[in-house]
Amino acid sequence: MNYESDVAIVGAGPAGSTAAYVLAKLGLNVIIIDKSSFPREKLCGGLLSSKSVRLLEKIFDETEESLNKKIINFSSNIFQVMFKEKTLAKYYSKTPTYFVERTVYDNFLLDKAISSGATFIQNETVKKVDLDSNALFTSKGNKIISKYIVGADGANSIVRKEFENNGIICKDIWRNSLGITLEISIDKKKLPIEKNIICLYFGYIKNGYAWIFPNMDKSIIGIGGLLKDINNDNINDMFIDFLISLGFDKKTIDSFIKKIRGHPIPFGNYIEKPIYKKTILIGDAAGFVNPITGEGIYYAHKSAEIAANAILKDYINQGKLEEDYINNLNLFLLPELFNSKKSRNLYFKIFNNYYLAKIASFYMFKNTKYY
Structure with missing residues (x-):
């Protein structure tokens, strides 16, 4: 079977569902495909920083109160920093840190995307990506043709590997x-x-x-x-x-x-130019994780928002996709990752x-x- 869409998104985690939600809400025909059936088990620390909560409020039209009811599982203001069994510091933070159960969290975001009009194909793996024809080939023999591809399929991204296979990014630098x-x-x-x-x-x-x-x-x-x-x-x-x-x-x-x-x-292998023609990498697939703390959820949402806005602008007035995406990454995301990586070893x-x-x-x- 052949599917056609404006945007095909590989991966239904926080990055993929965020991009799908933004684009579908604005009227684009969006397909999300994921290898798993949802809700699916996902073990993760599930830490949500306060800036992540503010971003969720902005993107998904939620409030902190509504997020507490729907997805936030726990919050704490108390931090303890240890060297093995010795306490270095134990302190109270005015700003709480929030925690979510990723099975619930990811399903909530995916439901948001579907409710906005995105089509979800689950339990189907993307086996091959053609970056020149914007086509995805799946484990069930299906083909998805789209104007844009978004790789939101995590650290082992099949979409990013196609970038590597075509010499667009360096596999050794990533590893x-x-x-x-x-x-x-x-x-x-x-x-x-x-x-x-x-x-x-x-x-x-x-x-x-x-x-x-x-x-x-x-x-x-x-x-x-x-x-x-x-x-x-x-x-x-x-x-x-x-x-x-x-x-x-x-x-x-x-x-x-x-x-x-x-x-x-x-853990510091973020890609400075995660785009080729009409294919964009976001979230973990692009290496957008803090090189010191390992925080990834905020960068998944932020890169998805930046990518979705760049796609929308290009969809309306074609020709500036790469420029918009890279410029906004350099304004709102990459400097923080660069500075963290620079100081990580020390x-x-x-x-x-x-x-x-x-x-x-x-x-x-x-x-x-x-x-």
């Missing part, structure tokens, strides 16, 4: 700053330490950190860092060491093993040394309210 994370979701009652605070841990992994993010009923425990600095054979051992330091006994840790999930994460060098981290924490948090 050089690729990160990896391991995470597990547990019943909050089983956590042997304080349960409702945001904890960041240094000293367990070279260019990265470990964390505990609270949700309503669960806690998300994870560890992540640059893949090139990690021996794939021992990142599991790093995670186990971290779990042991939290106070879990061997029997409990053994019961966790099968529940641990790992996934790649862009940041982790300091915080993975206890004495340097202690000094840095004193100066970083001296004007905050200690908890």
Whole structure:
């Protein structure tokens, strides 16, 4: 079967659904295709910064109150920064940090896109992308022809790989700053330490950190860092060491093993020109993740908004797609990623040394309210 649309979006995560919502709401014929059936399980820290919430309010015509009712699972104002088992700082932030369960969150965004008129094709994988004819070929033998393609299919993006195959971007540069994370979701009652605070841990992994993010009923425990600095054979051992330091006994840790999930994460490999002809990369597919914190949800939404606006302008007055997309990335998104990447090595060098981290924490948090 052949499908035709104005815009074909690969991936129905936050980036893809945001782009679909904006474009469909303005009257374009939009198809979203995803390899999974929704709602689908998605393990993720689910951290929403305050700027993410403000952006959701702007794009989706929601309020903080409505978002709290529909998708926000938990919020906390208390941060604890640790070097292994030693506290560096514990403080109260005036601005809360929010948490969502990604299964609920992603489904909410997708429903928004569908309600605005987007067509959703689920449980169907894009196997091949033709960047010159704007065509997608799927696992079920279908073909989607569109005026524009948006690659919103994550760190393992099939659309981005087609950029690599055509020499548009460098595969080695992408891999050089690729990160990896391991995470597990547990019943909050089983956590042997304080349960409702945001904890960041240094000293367990070279260019990265470990964390505990609270949700309503669960806690998300994870560890992540640059893949090139990690021996794939021992990142599991790093995670186990971290779990042991939290106070879990061997029997409990053994019961966790099968529940641990790992996934790649862009960690400084953002693409400065993620566009070729009428195909645009957004979100994780373009590497838009903070190179220090690993935050990706905000950049998924922001890059989707920028891409959707560029497509709309080009659709009305063709000829300025690349110029609009790149210019607005350079204005509203890339400088923050550039600055974070520039300071990343120094940041982790300091915080993975206890004495340097202690000094840095004193100066970083001296004007905050200690908890």
